[in-house]
Amino acid sequence: MNLKPSSKDIFGLAVENYFFKKDRTPISVHHADFYDDEIPVDYLFRTYKDMPELEQLALDLCRGRVLDVGCCAGSHSLELKAKGHEILPIDISEKCIQTCRKRGLEEALQMDFFELNQQKFDTILLLMNGIGIAQTLKNLPVFFQKLKALMKPDSQVLLDSSDLIFLYEDEILEEDAYYGEMKFKTSYKKQVSDSFPWLYLDFALLKTEAQKEGFQCELIYEDEHYSFLAKLGLS
DSSP: OOOOOOSSOHHHHHHHHHHHHOOOOOEEEEETTEEEEEEOGGGGGOOGGGSOHHHHHHHHHOOSSEEEETOTTOHHHHHHHHTTOOEEEEESOHHHHHHHHHTTOTTOEEOOGGGOOSOOEEEEEETTTGGGGGOSGGGHHHHHHHHHHTEEEEEEEEEEEEOGGGGGTTSOOOTTSOTTEEEEEEEETTEEOOOEEEEOOOHHHHHHHHHHTTEEEEEEEEOTTSEEEEEEEEO
16 A cells, blocks of 8 residues: 655645745645535744643653654644654655655654554554544554564554544435545645545544554543544554
8 A cells, every 4th residue: 555645745845844944825625525625834933832631642652663654844843853862754745755854853754654564662643533534444454464564572653533423414414425525625726636535543443443453442532523532552
């Protein structure tokens, strides 16, 4: 399984322009069935005090050598590095990685998570719905096996996601489709990305699928907006 950068590196463009030019133009997120959403670019540069409680807790729980998957502008890695952790921030966006390095993360690497090999980590961090990189339910076994390959016997995985059932409270759901399998486009100024799949999981399903692949799964935190933080370990 490979993650392909969009033909337009939307997040990279926005991150680069904000860092170098203080351009605050937001990123727009598009889904065929919902209203457009916006991501303020300065949010991608947040410090610990401006992070939601879920993210603060995840960073506090990190230990040892940390892999920050989908690091974007590097805000989580910067906090971890300041605490003395050895970190490896990775992202498929070249512009995001260039910005990370300018911010002081010289170890940041442009890398597809599924192509990272021959390394082991004490903590694997996947924030901002990091499990979305699995893209679909059928890809979860590949995702979990990749995690295993990067873990030591006592390693932990910290990831968050959201139960999107609240979007469908008044609808009858299709039996042959999972409501957390989404397709999005993103845009920035006049640049529009290709459509890409993205996965959101409810905790019960995450736990079930993780256990099938030999993981323990613990609910660490959940908020009133259906978001949660989970910790995985090898069984």
